[in-house]
Amino acid sequence: MFETLFSDPTVQFIAFSTVKILVVFGVVMTFVAYAVLVERKVSAFIQDRVGPNRTAPPFVMKIPVIGPFLVRCGIFQPMADGLKFILKEDFTPDYVRKVYFWLAPAIAVIPAFLTLAVIPFGSQLSAGPGAQKMVIADLNVGILYTFGIVSLGVYGIVLAGWSSNSKYPFLGGIRSSAQMISYELAMGMSVVAVFLVVGDLNLGKIVRFQAEHGWMILYQPVAFLLFLVSAFAETNRLPFDMPESESELVGGYHTEYSSMKFALFFLGEYANMIASSAMMVTLFLGGWSLPFLGEPAGSLWGGLLHLGIFVAKMLVMLVVFIWVRWMLPRFRYDQLMDLGWRRFIPLALANIVVTALVLALVDGWGKGT
Amino acid sequence: MTKVVDRKPLSFYERTYVPALWEGLKVTARHFKRSVQGHNTAKELGEGYYPEVPWRVSEGYRGAPYLVRDQDGHTKCVSCQLCEFVCPPKAIRITPPGPDGPPADRPNAEKMPREFEINMLRCIFCGLCQEVCPEEAIFLEDHYSLTGLTREEMVFDKERLLKLGGVHAGTQKWKNKLEEAAAQESFPVATH
Structure with a gap:
């Protein structure tokens, strides 16, 4: 009976999708926790400090060599942080607009995870007709879905800023609405050139194209640069962390938040970083493929190797995010808008036009012709 | 004499932020490398880390x-x-x-x-x-x-x-006042 039930394609689809969702969610949550640790360690190292090096559960220090080494790396710090966030007092100020105040952290964190649904994080785990693609939702409008969801992310921040009903969060919310909407334009337009070359919106097909023809960063370096910088602005990372700007807005939109509600914003920021790293890897850096490993995997080990390649590329992009944060000072607000509207959008438009012209003139380059 | 700082206009290449970014990445990468090799400020001051070795404040610090x-x-x-x-x-x-x-x-x-x-x-x-x-x-x-x-x-x-x-013996405003007051009672006034 179980056999017959499982041979039904609908049941199979539901079962595999559930497993994939759970695995991706678990892995991303772990990555978020450890991205915070990497952030703290890298920042410490860049500033000649030591970083978290003391948190240790009982008895770990008793393990010879490995125990003290792990503690020095701060491996247990994320667990302590998580515990702290859960146990802290969840304080809701009297003057906030309660419903929206409670809603905002959830709205901030959900889009970050929804974006991950269309990312092809591997080829497949086995060959044959029953092979499952390593993507949760293999949408034909993948990138449109992503942009739709990403633009929802701003609502969490704007709502948080507005519902907090105090000055600094309000300013942060206003800034974020302007900033994120402006850079979304540049980001969206930079990607158009990629689709002109590939001729498809499906992210899996974009990866296949790159596996066959070489990475997109070689064809579209300008688009990559625009996308990279816009991604910094979209994820509120320095040098574009206007909505947060600790030094002028006291934390901006999350000033009034505490405990787990604050942690959700924090989590959302890092999940966004992971999602946009994954998106960059998919669009520009060849996804799960390497120049000599372009074929979809025929075996379990090949599939796992592709997963590993994808994760490795994503981690490199994450480190770039973190590295840049500790290098550049924050832009002034008008400079940020100037860069977005007067530099990036014209540049992205020019890139689209040039790409289209080249595609029209050079016959046979890309699938679009 | 005021020193006039010569501010040269930036070239196009410089205005693209690229050289500044590159130099910044080099500086941070250098510090990162040094730290990975085991150098850090606390070690270079030769004293150790905070809870074990309390921070020594400099003169004129405004504590409690x-x-x-x-x-x-x-x-x-x-x-x-x-x-x-x-x-x-x-x-x-x-x-x-x-x-x-x-x-x-x-x-x-x-x-x-x-x-x-x-x-x-x-x-x-x-x-x-x-x-x-x-x-x-x-x-x-x-x-x-x-x-x-x-x-x-x-x-x-x-x-x-x-x-x-504790005792602050540095400022001894009243130290000799008693003797001086007593000395003023006698005549002629003793001069030190």
């Missing part, structure tokens, strides 16, 4: 304000309450001795406070009390790590302040 005793171990404070008045966050509270209070333990002072409290949770370490004190009886010393488990615990009373403050 404490009451000091003079070279003979007497309370210097004369309960004039100037510090109480000047204190911006109103952290200091002085109970004067009143008409029938205990006499000052210093021979040439009229009174000393019955109680002297500083609420360290309110204190902003501005140093105005030290500046205003005519008797040089209160000093911001080098304690910076003030912790307690209750609010009551963080209100330091006179005993505790005097104990923490």
Whole structure:
């Protein structure tokens, strides 16, 4: 009976999708926790400090060599942080607009995870007709879905800023609405050139194209640069962390938040970083493929190797995010808008036009012709 | 003579931010590499890390304000309450001795406070009390790590302040005043 039930394609689809969702969610949550640790360690190292090096559960220090080494790396710090966030007092100020105040952290964190649904994080785990693609939702409008969801992310921040009903969060919310909407334009337009070359919106097909023809960063370096910088602005990372700007807005939109509600914003920021790293890897850096490993995997080990390649590329992009944060000072607000509207959008438009012209003139380059 | 800094207009390449970005990445990468190899500021100062090796403050640091005793171990404070008045966050509270209070333990002072409290949770370490004190009886010393488990615990009373403050023998404003006063009683006035 179980056999017959499982041979039904609908049941199979539901079962595999559930497993994939759970695995991706678990892995991303772990990555978020450890991205915070990497952030703290890298920042410490860049500033000649030591970083978290003391948190240790009982008895770990008793393990010879490995125990003290792990503690020095701060491996247990994320667990302590998580515990702290859960146990802290969840304080809701009297003057906030309660419903929206409670809603905002959830709205901030959900889009970050929804974006991950269309990312092809591997080829497949086995060959044959029953092979499952390593993507949760293999949408034909993948990138449109992503942009739709990403633009929802701003609502969490704007709502948080507005519902907090105090000055600094309000300013942060206003800034974020302007900033994120402006850079979304540049980001969206930079990607158009990629689709002109590939001729498809499906992210899996974009990866296949790159596996066959070489990475997109070689064809579209300008688009990559625009996308990279816009991604910094979209994820509120320095040098574009206007909505947060600790030094002028006291934390901006999350000033009034505490405990787990604050942690959700924090989590959302890092999940966004992971999602946009994954998106960059998919669009520009060849996804799960390497120049000599372009074929979809025929075996379990090949599939796992592709997963590993994808994760490795994503981690490199994450480190770039973190590295840049500790290098550049924050832009002034008008400079940020100037860069977005007067530099990036014209540049992205020019890139689209040039790409289209080249595609029209050079016959046979890309699938679009 | 003012020095005129020559501000050359940036070239197009420089205005693209690319050279600045590249140099910045190089600087941060260099520090990162040094840290990975085991160098860091704490190690270079040769002292160790904070909780084990407390941070040594430099001279003139404004830590917690404490009451000091003079070279003979007497309370210097004369309960004039100037510090109480000047204190911006109103952290200091002085109970004067009143008409029938205990006499000052210093021979040439009229009174000393019955109680002297500083609420360290309110204190902003501005140093105005030290500046205003005519008797040089209160000093911001080098304690910076003030912790307690209750609010009551963080209100330091006179005993505790005097104990923490210790003897401040540096300023001996009244040291020779008694002899000088006694000498003025005799005639002709002895000159030193």
